[in-house]
Amino acid sequence: MTVSSDALARPRAPVGERGFKYLLIAPSVFLLLAIGIFPLLYMLVVSFVGIDMMAEDWSFKGLANYKAAFADARLWQALGHTLIITAVALPLELLLGLAMAQLFLEKFPGRQIFVALLVLPTVVSPIVAGATWSLMFDNRYGPINQILGWIFGKEMPLLWTVDPTLVYPAIIVAEVWQWTPFMFLLLLAALSNVDKSQLEAASIDGAGYWMTFRKIVLPAIWPVMAIALLIRALDLFRIFDIIWALTKGGPGTMTETISVFTYVKGFTQFEISYAAAVALIIIVLLTVAVTWMLKKIEIAR
Amino acid sequence: MSKGTLFWRYVAAIAITVFFLFPIYWLFIISFKTPDEIFSFPPKWYPGQIHFGNYAVLFKDGDAVTVWNSLVVAGVSTVLAMILGTLCAYSIARFRTGGENLANWIISQRMVPPIAIVFPVFLMYVKLGLVDTYIGIILLYTAFNLPYVIWMMRGYIQDVPKALEESALVDGCTRWQVIWKVVFPMCRAGLLATAIFTFIFAWNEFLFALVLTRTEVTTYTVQVTHYFGGQSNFWAKISAMSVLGTLPVFIAVAFMQKYLVRGISLGAVKG
Amino acid sequence: MADLKLTQLHKHYGAVHAVRGVDLEIPAGEFTVLVGSSGCGKSTLLRTIAGLEQADQGSIEIAGQVVNDMPPRDRDIAMVFQNYALYPYMKVYDNIAFGLRVRKMPEADIAQKVKSAADMLAIGHLLDRYPRQMSGGQLQRVAIGRAIVRNARLYLFDEPLSNLDAQLRDEMRSEIKRLHQELGKTFIYVTHDQIEAMTLADRIVLLREGQIEQAGAPLDMFERPATQYVAGFLGSPPMNFVPARLVAQGGGYAVRLEDGAELALPPARVAKLAARADQPVTLGLRPEHMSRAEAALRPGLARYSSRVDLVQPTGSRTYATFKLGGVEAIAELDAHDVQRANERIELALDMNRAVLIEPSTHRVL
Numbered sequence: 001m002t003v004s005s006d007a008l009a010r011p012r013a014p015v016g017e018r019g020f021k022y023l024l025i026a027p028s029v030f031l032l033l034a035i036g037i038f039p040l041l042y043m044l045v046v047s048f049v050g051i052d053m054m055a056e057d058w059s060f061k062g063l064a065n066y067k068a069a070f071a072d073a074r075l076w077q078a079l080g081h082t083l084i085i086t087a088v089a090l091p092l093e094l095l096l097g098l099a100m101a102q103l104f105l106e107k108f109p110g111r112q113i114f115v116a117l118l119v120l121p122t123v124v125s126p127i128v129a130g131a132t133w134s135l136m137f138d139n140r141y142g143p144i145n146q147i148l149g150w151i152f153g154k155e156m157p158l159l160w161t162v163d164p165t166l167v168y169p170a171i172i173v174a175e176v177w178q179w180t181p182f183m184f185l186l187l188l189a190a191l192s193n194v195d196k197s198q199l200e201a202a203s204i205d206g207a208g209y210w211m212t213f214r215k216i217v218l219p220a221i222w223p224v225m226a227i228a229l230l231i232r233a234l235d236l237f238r239i240f241d242i243i244w245a246l247t248k249g250g251p252g253t254m255t256e257t258i259s260v261f262t263y264v265k266g267f268t269q270f271e272i273s274y275a276a277a278v279a280l281i282i283i284v285l286l287t288v289a290v291t292w293m294l295k296k297i298e299i300a301r
Numbered sequence: 302m303s304k305g306t307l308f309w310r311y312v313a314a315i316a317i318t319v320f321f322l323f324p325i326y327w328l329f330i331i332s333f334k335t336p337d338e339i340f341s342f343p344p345k346w347y348p349g350q351i352h353f354g355n356y357a358v359l360f361k362d363g364d365a366v367t368v369w370n371s372l373v374v375a376g377v378s379t380v381l382a383m384i385l386g387t388l389c390a391y392s393i394a395r396f397r398t399g400g401e402n403l404a405n406w407i408i409s410q411r412m413v414p415p416i417a418i419v420f421p422v423f424l425m426y427v428k429l430g431l432v433d434t435y436i437g438i439i440l441l442y443t444a445f446n447l448p449y450v451i452w453m454m455r456g457y458i459q460d461v462p463k464a465l466e467e468s469a470l471v472d473g474c475t476r477w478q479v480i481w482k483v484v485f486p487m488c489r490a491g492l493l494a495t496a497i498f499t500f501i502f503a504w505n506e507f508l509f510a511l512v513l514t515r516t517e518v519t520t521y522t523v524q525v526t527h528y529f530g531g532q533s534n535f536w537a538k539i540s541a542m543s544v545l546g547t548l549p550v551f552i553a554v555a556f557m558q559k560y561l562v563r564g565i566s567l568g569a570v571k572g
Numbered sequence: 573m574a575d576l577k578l579t580q581l582h583k584h585y586g587a588v589h590a591v592r593g594v595d596l597e598i599p600a601g602e603f604t605v606l607v608g609s610s611g612c613g614k615s616t617l618l619r620t621i622a623g624l625e626q627a628d629q630g631s632i633e634i635a636g637q638v639v640n641d642m643p644p645r646d647r648d649i650a651m652v653f654q655n656y657a658l659y660p661y662m663k664v665y666d667n668i669a670f671g672l673r674v675r676k677m678p679e680a681d682i683a684q685k686v687k688s689a690a691d692m693l694a695i696g697h698l699l700d701r702y703p704r705q706m707s708g709g710q711l712q713r714v715a716i717g718r719a720i721v722r723n724a725r726l727y728l729f730d731e732p733l734s735n736l737d738a739q740l741r742d743e744m745r746s747e748i749k750r751l752h753q754e755l756g757k758t759f760i761y762v763t764h765d766q767i768e769a770m771t772l773a774d775r776i777v778l779l780r781e782g783q784i785e786q787a788g789a790p791l792d793m794f795e796r797p798a799t800q801y802v803a804g805f806l807g808s809p810p811m812n813f814v815p816a817r818l819v820a821q822g823g824g825y826a827v828r829l830e831d832g833a834e835l836a837l838p839p840a841r842v843a844k845l846a847a848r849a850d851q852p853v854t855l856g857l858r859p860e861h862m863s864r865a866e867a868a869l870r871p872g873l874a875r876y877s878s879r880v881d882l883v884q885p886t887g888s889r890t891y892a893t894f895k896l897g898g899v900e901a902i903a904e905l906d907a908h909d910v911q912r913a914n915e916r917i918e919l920a921l922d923m924n925r926a927v928l929i930e931p932s933t934h935r936v937l
Contacts, residue, residue: 020476024392025399028385028407028447035444036410039421046424103313114314116558121321122565123554125505127522128543132328134529135536141344143327149343181321182565189562189570227569238414241507245526259416259508266420267512276424279417290412464657467624472671472722473645482674486661 040283047277053270065277074253075278078261084168085257086236089175093232094225096176097183104184105191115188122181130245133174137161137246161246167255174242179235183228190224191217230293237286258282328547332356332540339536355541364538367524368545373435374510374520375503378442383496385443386450387458391480393451394458395466404455408567411448418445419512426513433515441513442503449567450499456568457491458484494560497553504550521546574633575600575725575758576621581630583613583620583782590616592782593630598775603752603759607769608779609805614762617779618728621760623647635725645674650719651728655735656711658703658718665699668718689717692751709740716748720755729761733768745771766806770794778802795925800934803856803927809891812901814855815931818848827855827928829897835874838924844937845928853937856927859891862903864910865920872924880915892917 047065050057069075100118104111121129136142137160148156160170194217202212240259243249249256249264256264262282266275331339332355334348359365389407392398422441423432431437461484469483470476485492507522514523525542528535554561562570576598583591590613598604606614619625621632623644631638639647650671658667665686672682690696693713703711712732719727729748733741749772752759763769769776770790777787778801786798790806797803803811816827819834825845826834835855837845865875881900882893885907892903892910894917903919910917928937 021392021396021398024388025403028389028451029403031385031440031444032407032410032447035422035441036413036418039418039425042425043421046421100317103310103317106310108307108310110311110314114318116555117318118321119554119558119561120325120551123501123505123550124325124547125507125522125543125550127507127525128328128505128547129324131525131529131539131543132324135331135540136324136327140342141340141536143323143344143346146343177321177324185562186566186570189566193570224566224570227566231567234412234414238416240416244507245529259414262416262420263508263512266423272424275420279420282414283417286412286414286417287409290409462655462657464653464655465659467619467622467644468651468653468657468718469670469674470624470644471622471647471649471651471728472718473674475643475645478674483659486659489661 043276043279046273047280049273051272052274061273065274066281068274069277069281074256075261077253078256078258081255082237082239082257082259085171085175085239086233088168089172089179089236090229090232092172092176093180093183094229096180097187097228100180100184101187101191104188115185118181119185120181121178122185124178126178126241127245129174129178130242133170133177133242134161134246137170162251164251164254167247167251171243171246171255174246175236175239178242179232183232186224186228187221190221194220230290233293234286234290237289325547328540328543331536332544334537336537355537356545359538359541359545364524364542365545367519367521367542370514370518371504371520371522371546374438374442374518375500377435378439378446378503379496379500381439381443382446382450382499383492386447387454387492388480389447390451390454391458391484394455395463407448407451411452411567415445415508419509423512432513433517435518438510438513438518438520441509442506445506445509446499446502449502450495453495453498453564453568454488454491456563456571457488457495460491460571461487490560494557494564497557498564501550501553504546574598575602575635576760577631577633577636578617578621579631579633581617581620581632582628583616583625584628585616590782591620591627594779594782594784596777596784596787598758598760600758601756603749603761603772603774604777605769605773605775606760606762606777606779607764607766607805608785609764612779613782614764614779615730616782618730618760618762621726622649622651622728648725649728650722650724650726651730652712652715652719652732654731656703656708656715658711658714660703662702663699664695664701664703664706664714667703667714668699668721671718671722685721686717689721692720692754693717693747708736709744712736712744713747716751720751725758727755727757727759729759731763732761734763734765741768748772767808770806776806778805797927797936799936800854800856800929803929803936807858809859809902809904811856811858811927812896812899813929814857814897814899814901816853816855816897818845818851818853818928820849825849827853827926829855830899831895831897833876833897835876835921835923835926837926838872840924841928848937852931854929854931854934855897856929856936857896857901857921858925859902859904861922861925862905862919863922864905865918869920872922873920874923876919876921878917878919880910880913880917883910883913894919 048060048062050059050061050064104115124132136144139145139157139159144160145156145158148158158166160166198216199212202216207215238259239257240263243255243257243260247255249260262275262278265271265278330348333351333353334345335352335354338345338348393404419441426432426437465487466479466483469479474482505522510520510523511526514520521542525539525546528538528542557564574597576596578594578596581591581594582589594617606617608614616625620627623639623642627640632640634647634649659670662670668686668689669682672685686699687696690699693716695710695713695717698706698710698714703714706714715732732748733744736744745768761772773790775787776790776793778785778793780801786793786802793802794806797806800813804813814829816829819826819828821834821836824837824839826836828834869875876896878894878896880892880894884891888907890905890907890910892905894901894903929935930937
């Protein structure tokens with residue numbers, strides 16, 4: 001088939017339809033602005049005043065809320081907790097997902113059924129996933145301690161959602177359980193699309209498994225992997241539901257993440273202006289991080 | 302594959318599947334256990350008999366109405382997001398309206414953390430009296446899912462050969478007719494898949510609902526958390542309500558295996 | 573009255589100036605072929621005529637009416653696309669009927685029109701099928717059927733045969749030509765294939781870099797190309813071009829090749845060349861205007877001896893590649909004129925039909 005350069009050129013509205021294209025986007029853009037931008041501007045204003053549970057004080061407080069936020073150790077700890085969870089869960093999900101994708105890459109009878117079943121954790125509501133794991137982790141009636149009891153030959157009444165040494169493993173197990181299948185599905189699709197003839201050429205050239213993986217498979221699946229990592233990193237950064245169901249940020253504030261912290265400040269302690277400042281800081285931080293990540297991916301391609 | 306490899310592959314596959322499905326199994330069986338069975342020690346690995354009492358309680362107490370609320374909120378917001386988003390996606394896909402900037406801005410709206418969206422929206426809703434109303438939560442879900450719909454439908458529409466539309470234009474169609482008679486039929490599967498995913502996202506959503514609902518439009522996800530107690534949890538209700546919320550999703554997903562990967566990867570992988 | 577008139581038409585794609593000031597008039601009933609290599613602007617031109625692209629400058633008139641700002645549906649055109657552009661979710665019947673239904677024609681009339689179009693294209697037995705159940709040739713027939721039921725003023729074809737294999741292409745080509753004769757409508761046909769252009773066209777419009785290089789009847793263009801580009805584009809294998817110099821020889825003139833060989837020009841051509849004596853020229857010779865030299869040459873033929881580098885028999889004819897004045901050239905000979913490579917061969921070059929080109933302007937003298 002010949003594709004003339006004409007066909008590749010930039011599409012444009014044919015004759016008589018120049019207004020049409022704007023008519024089509026108008027309602028969506030309007031709604032996104034109405035829900036996304038105006039409240040944001042409103043919040044910006046709120047972050048410069050002093051509204052809290054006690055008083056609706058609309059007088060200008062300058063950067064007081066921002067100063068307070070930067071000086072608030074609890075906020076930085078929350079950021080730290082968020083980053084720890086991300087730094088542990090993300091590589092785990094990636095490696096487990098990749099290993100599973102390798103396992104299910106070749107066709108064998110029943111493969112489709114396994115894949116279909118493995119999807120299920122990912123589509124469960126995260127709050128339900130959290131609730132499910134809180135049932136699983138129950139110190140007395142949950143199956144986890146029971147199984148550990150069999151393994152160690154004695155009762156294991158571990159307080160997974162309370163014991164400071166166990167809360168993080170509990171959260172990460174739940175998170176990894178829910179989202180590894182996501183990684184798995186995407187990587188399986190990416191691996192299935194790797195050009196078989198390239199693999200054959202590599203094996204004829206005598207390349208070993210790791211060599212082939214690094215030089216051919218990895219570059220081929222990287223675009224999908226990068227997007228999977230980006231989606232998951234963003235999800236992990238805003239993690240809320242699973243923690244809310246398992247620990248509500250406790251014990252104390254030990255597992256409080258950015259989202260949980262902001263929620264608590266804004267909606268249970270009603271430090272409205274302060275929470276507004278924190279939310280804006282999060283948006284700025286995230287925008288910087290996402291832009292940076294997108295650049296990284298671009299460069300890698 | 303040799304017999305031996307195949308054997309070990311099955312062993313590994315089954316072990317993995319057990320790990321990923323057991324919690325779901327556990328959730329489901331608890332919902333069918335009697336209170337005695339739930340709180341027996343050591344725990345019972347399967348229910349003595351299938352017991353529907355936990356569900357009956359949800360319906361008797363009226364808690365099940367939260368599932369109906371979820372249905373209304375997710376359903377209406379999905380329809381709205383699909384209509385607005387698909388038209389917008391068509392404009393972006395066919396005419397590059399707004400160029401890269403508009404497309405990037407729209408997808409970046411998807412990446413903002415929900416807590417940072419819901420907080421200002423909450424402040425505004427308090428002023429407008431929209432907290433704990435269908436309109437309020439539906440509007441937010443519609444706006445939150447719009448970027449997803451636009452992004453996904455843009456991909457599906459780009460897959461429609463341009464010549465099909467041009468042919469229809471020459472044959473006498475207006476642009477609206479082209480969208481209705483050519484683009485929609487060509488994207489039927491994509492439209493359905495995107496709608497189902499949009500529905501699932503709204504259906505499963507928790508944080509917005511937690512913030513913006515009180516008593517009138519509580520969704521099932523919020524209702525589940527109402528059963529967590531300080532000392533003891535209402536396990537029977539937690540599990541039964543969770544199952545009510547989860548089962549429809551499983552059924553929906555079973556029907557769209559083919560579009561699953563494209564749907565959850567934001568179109569990065571075309572299945 | 574002209575069915576289509578283009579005046580100083582311009583079209584840009586971003587930085588690319590795809591159509592640069594095209595003037596063209598197409599009389600009713602003519603079969604015009606827009607031909608040129610990839611990127612020459614021929615498809616853009618067709619799409620601008622159809623209204624699928626907006627012209628940047630100049631005017632498009634269809635039947636005397638300026639249509640620049642008219643959407644495609646109001647232009648009274650029908651179009652056949654390269655990839656058939658059939659609606660996969662409709663049966664063949666509904667595909668053909670689509671344009672009529674959009675225009676609210678009564679179903680009874682539609683049925684009759686579809687039937688007569690289907691008969692004309694021998695696809696009556698396919699009306700109940702879906703496009704995915706059909707071959708490329710059948711799909712293209714349906715696409716053509718969808719266009720002809722429309723009874724439009726202009727029929728536009730955008731490389732309709734380029735997705736078909738060679739044999740089917742020949743078959744469909746004659747089909748399209750026959751259709752034009754039966755319908756008597758104005759056809760505008762875009763292709764990059766010079767054989768399609770030659771065989772189909774009443775008039776060829778050869779485009780190059782967004783401009784009309786030359787327009788005319790196929791044989792006129794073939795025999796009297798205006799430029800080196802046209803001379804090289806039409807004909808297969810293409811014309812050979814050899815750098816040379818015009819020299820006086822005896823009473824007349826000859827071209828001297830770089831290897832010193834002098835090829836005498838027939839006296840009939842001499843008059844125009846007098847002023848160019850001792851100037852460089854490019855000699856253009858078509859492969860079919862060379863043959864194996866006999867002992868005595870007819871007037872106008874020039875003898876040239878060379879060693880054959882490559883022999884490619886096609887069955888009916890044999891292509892011999894050799895060096896002509898230091899440049900690789902191809903001669904189309906009788907099947908048995910040359911047996912194998914490295915043979916020395918005496919060729920007779922038909923200087924009556926040779927083309928002389930001014931090397932700096934690339935215009936034919």
